[in-house]
Amino acid sequence: MSHEIKDLNNYHYTSSYNHFNTNNQNMINLPYVSGPSTYNANMISSSQAGFDLPSKNLSPQGAFELGFELSPSSSDFFNPSIDQENGLYNAYNYNSSHKSHEVVGGGCATIKSEVRVSPSPSSSEADHHPGEDSGKIQRKREAGDGGEDDQRSQKVVKTKKKEEKKKEPRVSFMTKTEIDHLEDGYRWRKYGQKAVKNSPYPRSYYRCTTQKCNVKKRVERSYQDPTVVITTYESQHNHPIPTNRRTAMFSGTTASDYNPSSSPIFSDLIINTPRSFSNDELFRVPYASVNVNPNYHQQQQGFHQQESEFELLKEMFPSVFFKQEP
DNA sequence: CGGATTTGACCCGCGC
DNA sequence: GCGCGGGTCAAATCCG
Numbered sequence: 001m002s003h004e005i006k007d008l009n010n011y012h013y014t015s016s017y018n019h020f021n022t023n024n025q026n027m028i029n030l031p032y033v034s035g036p037s038t039y040n041a042n043m044i045s046s047s048q049a050g051f052d053l054p055s056k057n058l059s060p061q062g063a064f065e066l067g068f069e070l071s072p073s074s075s076d077f078f079n080p081s082i083d084q085e086n087g088l089y090n091a092y093n094y095n096s097s098h099k100s101h102e103v104v105g106g107g108c109a110t111i112k113s114e115v116r117v118s119p120s121p122s123s124s125e126a127d128h129h130p131g132e133d134s135g136k137i138q139r140k141r142e143a144g145d146g147g148e149d150d151q152r153s154q155k156v157v158k159t160k161k162k163e164e165k166k167k168e169p170r171v172s173f174m175t176k177t178e179i180d181h182l183e184d185g186y187r188w189r190k191y192g193q194k195a196v197k198n199s200p201y202p203r204s205y206y207r208c209t210t211q212k213c214n215v216k217k218r219v220e221r222s223y224q225d226p227t228v229v230i231t232t233y234e235s236q237h238n239h240p241i242p243t244n245r246r247t248a249m250f251s252g253t254t255a256s257d258y259n260p261s262s263s264p265i266f267s268d269l270i271i272n273t274p275r276s277f278s279n280d281e282l283f284r285v286p287y288a289s290v291n292v293n294p295n296y297h298q299q300q301q302g303f304h305q306q307e308s309e310f311e312l313l314k315e316m317f318p319s320v321f322f323k324q325e326p
Numbered sequence: 327c328g329g330a331t332t333t334g335a336c337c338c339g340c341g342c
Numbered sequence: 343g344c345g346c347g348g349g350t351c352a353a354a355t356c357c358g
Contacts, residue, residue: 190331
């Protein structure tokens, strides 16, 4: 069955931000909000948001704790570190020494659907992400081409795999929704499903259907809170959102209409400010891009630091930042 | 009929 | 070395 919700108004809504959803998805206020390591902690602080957090989450790291408890694999994705090699998130001035205090830095966060963004480096030794797709495919192909070269090929592949693993940015976030596969504007093909240890809920594996785009995402439901869906994106899209997939996120809201402080959307989404990522930037800049010219190629042209930061975010969460033209 | 999903098999890395 | 768990493949199946 297709997971597309073609008939729903929220078709274009991104899963992770489905608190914007005006349709009936049984969205429930999430009592915790957190950002990830890099974006995260500073962006959203659950413990200070005044939610009715479970007692176990009352610590500044409450949200993280929940995330880590969800599943062993999930915890990897919330690893609050950064890939210093690819430097992908360096723009956020992340300092790993702050990782245990990032959440503290936040102010008030009000959000209806939790957004846990966690660009996790794959470089960590503890970050075990076996089975990198490209590597496997290559391995199989090479193995099939010539038997004598198998071992040598495999060694090369293994090396490549390690290198690739180090450079795969991951972003995880949790969404309170009953929908398993949430729309984010891109087209995905499900290529696998596995049972998750200690969880009655399976984990689904999706791959971006766009050619030459090796972005993958995993979707699993928290066994502790079945209403929470954990989505993990791996790598970045190298293409714009498919044009036939329109993001209705901001439909009805024009550039002139938009006001972060008064918007019914963002009035519920007040995210803490990362050290190098202010609220103003978080919302104003993307909107500027959205409303002025949501063109992918222009995204490619990061003119300064702020924009480059948003490029990453926009790629990670395109449907948050883009309004696709009809 | 083409594309998406399902699902069992397989591979790999890691821990013991 | 072996077992386990995560991740992927690919044939079968489903569906519009």
